[in-house]
Amino acid sequence: MKIIIITPTSSRFKNGNHNTAQRWARYLREGGHQVKIQQHWDRNKADMMIALHARRSYDSIKQFSTLYPNSPLIVVLTGTDLYRDIKTDPNSQESMNLATRLLVLQDMGRQELTEIYRIKTDVLYQSAMPLIKKTPPKRRFEVSLIGHLRDEKDPFRSALATLLLPPQSKIHITHIGRAMEETMADEARNLMKYSSRYTWIGEIPHSEVRRKLAHSHLMVITSKMEGGANVICEALMGDIPIISSAVSGNIGMLGEDYAGYFPCGNEKALAELLWRAESDPLFYSLLKTQCAQRKHYVQPEKEKIELLNLVKRISEPIS
Template sequence: MASITLVTPALADANNGNWQTARRWAQLLGDAHRVDLRAAWRAGDPAGALLIALHARRSAPSVAAWPADRPVVLVLTGTDLYRDIATDASAQASLARAQVLVVLNRLGADSLPPALRARAQVVLPGLPAHAPGPRPQRWLRALAVGHLREEKDPRTLWAAMRLLADRPDVKLDHLGRALDPALGTGAEALAQALPTTYRWLGDRPHAEVRRRLARAHVLVHPSRMEGGAHAVIEALRSGTPVLASRIDGNLGLLGRDWPAVFEPGDATGLAAWLRCLRDTPRLWAELAALAAQRGADFAPDHERAALHALVARALSATL
């Protein structure tokens, strides 16, 4: 049994993917190791045999302070992979320090510098399956899940709903806190303009999000950058189809051949997909069957095995 320090810049009050990953990993590793879960590690704090740090940039001070003779596992987020590691010196220093680089989608390592790809290990999040819930027959119930910030691209979602103003049988509920106040204002304005088809419901407890995902016809996920979105995986584990932007962070979960994709920022393409799913029940059924099939890749046992393997790899690393 080893002592592991697990650092995440987001704790429970953030209610985001980083916290969900950290909380779950602490539980999965806790049956074989002692896990100290904290927001940061500073020189003088108790140090485990291994540091697992989420987020190359935001956890950079913890990585830099960690004892030089002990290994580091760095878990890369979407903003790490698709922005920060190309421009931010502290994120780049975290990459150089880590013995193992974890990516949460199958295409994540493609964004690493070639010299570092041998250090990469894919760990797909593992989440419980949920049985699909009752879905309305008279309209398409779409759902969007994600705190309101530019990376999630809510404006494309809103533009698509404006294009569907003539379709009262396509309704969308939008879950997530307004991390950007201007985007919160935009969500409120659209909810007032389209009161019968668009609702912004704000932040919601995780259990409620899961229930809503299981009862939705489709998850709409228009992000411009993602590391491995829990909402996408939770939809698949509920047999709920996903309409996703064509970015590596989404295709690395759904598969390169996932049919229901649109280009980032393409509100017209997204609106066309929503119309098609409402008007073509057979297509929706085919996507739901494919979602259930792909969801099997995200079973908790798979994540547990991969996680314990990477810890063993890191603990045996030669520094």
């Protein structure tokens, strides 16, 4: 079957949607399908479309639905879709109506939808390749923050939290990700002047991201909204404990009883949680145990099987 995957992000920007599209294309090709990834549909014949992002992929979704109204169309609801756009944006809402099936990337995502949409929504947890944890540095407590610098990620909350840590803390946060605006880059550079515990290194190859994560004691995610963060999958597969903002998409990934949440936007609470993870071995061990219990959700083979089964199910004629 010829399948087109639409991701609104240029291949120059290696964000979560781009990584998801690349991974799914590989799984689908291994399943015997022909797959192309495009930012905007070129209108060449395809048997199925999988579109990431209801709002930003709207034009491709609309065109495909018009030209091939009987062909399967999967619309993947991202974090900004679920927690912002589908509530007010007409194009996002029409994308949902045109979809054969909707897809969310963690269980809490379905709770954002009305019943009419829930009945045509599947849940597919993303995955990451195994990551072998390395020995972290002994002279400091290394924390990885992975994500492009944009408002939805609340990118500087961790840097602000480092200013509130006790003097005896050895925490150092390495922030990896491209600044989507020059003002964001300026803010990151300014924060590095005030906090010796915070270093922004910009965008680096994915292999290097994984290497740095593998040498970390901890990963932190501060986002205001997430559909199902790839970086959480990476950390879980590397047995790296996580400190996370208590937003729906992260709770859907880590579970409602996870001990490592802080109120979104609260750097004081984040600083307290970071210090507790560094200074309290029992708490750090609890985070590791709880992360290990979620690891089975993000196994590559599980994601591959469920994606191929979904594609098969919606492409088969109804008897």
